[in-house]
Amino acid sequence: MSKNVVVVESPAKAKTIKKYLGKNFEVLASYGHVRDLMPKEGAVDPEHGFKMKYQAIEKNGRHVNAIAKALKSADFLLLATDPDREGEAISWHLLELLKEEGVLEDKAIQRVVFYEITSQAVNEAVAHPRDISLDLVNAQQARRALDYLVGFNLSPLLWKKIRRGLSAGRVQSPALRLICEREKEIDAFKVREYWTLEADAAASKQEFVAKLTHLDGKKLAQFDIESKDQALALVDRLTKAASGELRVIKVERKQRRRNPAAPFITSTLQQEASRKLGFSTKRTMSVAQQLYEGVDIGDGAIGLITYMRTDSVNLANEAVGEIRNFITERFGQSGLPAKPRTFKTRAKNAQEAHEAVRPTSVYRVPEALKPHLKPEQFKLYQLIWRRTIACQMKHATIDTVAVDLNTQKLAPEGGNSASGHIFRATGSTVVDPGFMAVYQEGRDDIKGEEEQRKLPPMKEGDRVTLLQIRPEQHFTEPPPRYTEASLVRALEEFGIGRPSTYATIISTLQQRDYAVLENKRFQPTDVGRVVNRFLTEHFNSYVDYDFTARLEDELDAVSRGEKVWIPVLEEFWGPFSARIQEKEQNVSREEAVQARELGIDPQSSRPVSVRMGRYGPYIQIGSKEDEEKPRFAGLQPGQKMDAITLEEALTLFKLPRELGFTPGGEQVSVNVGRFGPYVKYDNKYVSLRGEDPHTISLERALALIEEKKQADANRVIKVFPDSGIQVLNGRYGPYVTDGERNARVPKEQAPEALSLEQAQALINEAPVKRARRKAGTRKKAKG
Structure with missing residues (x-):
């Protein structure tokens, strides 16, 4: 009898499916994505038909190897990844890697799709396989290419013009705009x-x-x-x-x-779980994934809900029949409407083959499953179960x-x-x-x-x-700040992103420190506001809600086979790349950070402004053009660039503070410079990260000084007296330096065993460090 290899994304899903398919099927997990774009410039090449350079994801290499090994003694490969673009792309990328391994010759390759992990659904899918949908794959490739082109071109511009570490995303940036515009409405609101x-x-x-x-x-x-x-x-x-x-x-x-409300789709599930259970969108999707992939309820694992990434409110006829039977048994005939309820899907590109999120069987009553479920699994399952039952009940x-x-x-x-x-x-x-x-x-x-x-x-x-x-x-009250639930609803209404992306959009905004959740409401941070101002002023069409929605529609059209993906990318890339080049040349950093003038310092008669620096927001007294150097002070926790007053700003200049002395008699003081707050001792400096220079104690400052001394001591591996050459521990590993040139120590070489001759040879091969241009200087025009 022939042997079949089935591939899914997760081990939990593999375990559940194996139970339904029997001993002739070996079910293996890819552990998610197996291949992605190279994380460097040039991974998408617009000059050559948007050729995409992929590389295997290293951490999942052994799982791909296990699949390749199993295929050597198998006749069939069944790709059973999730039933959406992402799942289709995972299957396609896996095939590309297996082709490189040369293990697909004489193998039958089929794609199977199911929307619930139950015995009937899985076996029905295996009995009716199909080919991989290149339309879905190309839609996913187009989406990935667009996200890459935006990220790898717009983010470096933010680094140059505002500060390093910032990022911009195709759907992340319009979402940030929503939060910032709501905050502007609140700021402008006049109470009556x-x-x-x-x-x-x-x-x-x-x-x-x-x-x-x-x-x-x-x-x-x-x-x-x-x-x-x-x-x-x-x-x-x-x-x-x-x-x-x-x-x-x-x-x-x-x-x-x-x-009653329609049964759950991804967005409404996220909203209700936020309102009723206090779950974040990320937590909701994680728990829903567990319920979908299978939970052991006493007689083995079984999928408890249908696929949780969907924008369709349809229910299968069999499911509706089961729900109506349950309602009759539990509530009597009076609890049932004369006809089954049908609901209209609002999403423009709802995949009607999908169903709404529902229990795989409403006869699995939440209370009966409670002993087998984790508390968060029970809460979410109960929410889904109740909504599903209610949607087919009589009106109130x-x-x-x-x-x-x-x-x-x-x-x-x-x-x-x-x-x-x-x-x-x-x-x-x-x-x-x-x-x-x-x-x-x-x-x-x-x-x-x-x-x-x-x-x-x-x-x-x-x-x-x-x-x-x-x-x-x-x-009167200002418009409320967004909660996770209301932000998801707004994203859906504006057509920004798709159901599977909402949780990622929200978590990215928080990870990038563009927005914070306070009392379960989103507030933009200072850096979030600066980034949003820059994008809306210089890249307005690309963070425009209608533009973003139209682009999503075009990607949906690619998935349906109505558009070709390369022309969609070409139409986007031409104007976008031209805009990047123009802004890189014509927008100064001062324009980008948009300093806010607060007034005049009464003592010095110099202008006071608040601006975003490379290390955070700060107050500046004076300007670079003044004969006297500007003075700087960092904002305190809770102070906002858009709200701070002149009086509040001036109180920040009660520095430097003399704290006392080190045990060795070195004077210790604290101050704020252009690059943030610092402790000074013996003409040496220790940066303060997350510390308030206005309140830091001598004891804490001494602890930081000691940490710095230890770090400096550990930094020196070897010193060659009279040569000026040292072997040091650096951020990227050990290196040799003479103060002018730096040279990495080869991996095979023990740095502490280097001789002076070896160190000198490494330095001779290293390039001379480029001299930094002095502030205020400019390249002279030729001629």
């Missing part, structure tokens, strides 16, 4: 005061609250009552007009239906009632209510909870509907007791 009047009333011995909606027959606008004095005057006027009673002039009853029925009440004297019985002052009371009661008995969708930054509030029975003409009229003070 307004007041409302509420009446505490009672009918049939039941108290309720009504809000003033009309004054003198005119509907009140938000800012019609703007001050406390105005509010109190109205309270007095309306209290006298009512004389202790309000009259019911209108009762409006309605019954409304609320329908809610009774609402609105009662308008008028003051008595201005609207006598039979009079025109439009000429009076109207208070409105509202109430609602759930008549039939329907799907709400199982699940209700969370909401972001929207004040929830008023809790169920039952009003006393009232009819037109009734008089109710007025207990008091209360003035309530309010202030």
Whole structure:
């Protein structure tokens, strides 16, 4: 009997699938990607048809070797990586490596795809294989090439113009723009005061609250009552007009239906897990991956949910039938709508062959699985299970009632209510909870509907007791900062990225220190704002939301075989590369960092500015052109470039601070220079990283000095007296130096065993260090 090798991405997935396929199948894991672009300039060559230079991922080499070894005695290779572009690309890259190994001759190669890891789904996929989709592979290659071209061309420009270590990304940068623009809205927001009047009333011995909606027959606008004095005057006027009673002039009853939310797609799963469970997008996807690949629930591992990277809200007919049967058994026929619910997918390129994220069987009830699941697995599975059940349940029925009440004297019985002052009371009661008995969708930054509030029975003409009229003070609020959930929703709405990229986008913004989460809300950092300003000013079209969405649409068209990927890259690269060259030549660093002028220092009459330096934000008094050198001070933790005032800036110059002396009698002081804060002792310097120069103690400074002395001592491997030659430990390994030239010590050579002659020979072969150009000098024009 022939032997088959099946390749998947992860060992967990391999273990689960092996159980379903039996002894004639050897299931191996690639451990993710096996090949990627070379991490250096030129890996994508626009001059030669965007030729891409790949290299094997070293850490996964042994897994590829294991697959190659297994294939030598096999007849079939089945590629069962994930059912998306990424999975398709992994399979294709693996084939390319196996071709190089020469192990694919006379082998049948087939691609199998399944969206849930259950016995039926896996065996059905194996029974109906297909070829690798080059459309999906090319869409992934195009995406990878674009990300590379942006990163390897725009990031170095940021290094030159702002500071080293920065990066820009094709989808990361528009996401940063969203966060920064929201912060600008908040900064520009002007708070306004307004007041409302509420009446505490009672009918049939039941108290309720009504809000003033009309004054003198005119509907009140938000800012019609703007001050406390105005509010109190109205309270007095309306209290006298009512004389202790309000009259019911209108009762409006309605019954409304609320329908359940669609089953989960990737973005809505991330949003709900953030709102309800407090999970980050990265954590949500990690736990969902575990549930998809398989969990041992007592009789071996089984996939508990369908594939979690999807933008389709479709459910398979078999799944809908099972859900409806479960609802009937659990809630009775009354819990079921007459027809199965269908939902419309909003995503432009939703892959309808995919399903929504759902349990592989709703009969695996969360509580029954709880003993076998980790706490976070249980929470996420329960969320997915409840949403799935609810989406096929009957609507909820809610009774609402609105009662308008008028003051008595201005609207006598039979009079025109439009000429009076109207208070409105509202109430609602759930008549039939329907799907709400199982699940209700969370909401972001929207004040929830008023809790169920039952009003006393009232009819037109009734008089109710007025207990008091209360003035309530309010202030307008700025738009809220993004949470992870609301940022994912915004990315989806703008078409920035795709479901599989949201978690990476968010984690990259945090890793690059472009944004921080404070109280579960994103705030841009100073460096994030500077980078965003630079990109929006000089590369606006490339961080434009519409441009980014259109490019995503074109990549989707490539995946569907409607566009060819090379022309898509050509259309992007021409204008983009020209823009890079133009900005590199014409934008100075001063323009890029966009210093903010704060005012004039009253002591020196020199300008004070805040700017972004290569080591972080700092305050500068004076300018390079002054005869006297500028003075510098770093910002303290919590201080922001866009918010710091002149007065706050000047207080940062209470330096240098004299701290005392070392045990050897060397004076110790602390100060801030252009390159950040430092401790000085005996004309030597120790950089302060993460330390506040305004508060650092002598004890801490001495500890840092001792660490520096130890590091300097360990740096010297060998000294050749009278020659000026030393063997030192460097950042990239041991090297020989005479102060003018540096030469690496060969790997096979023990640095401590070098002779003077060997050291001299290494130095003679090394190039002379280029002299640094003095600040302010410029190359002279030729001629």
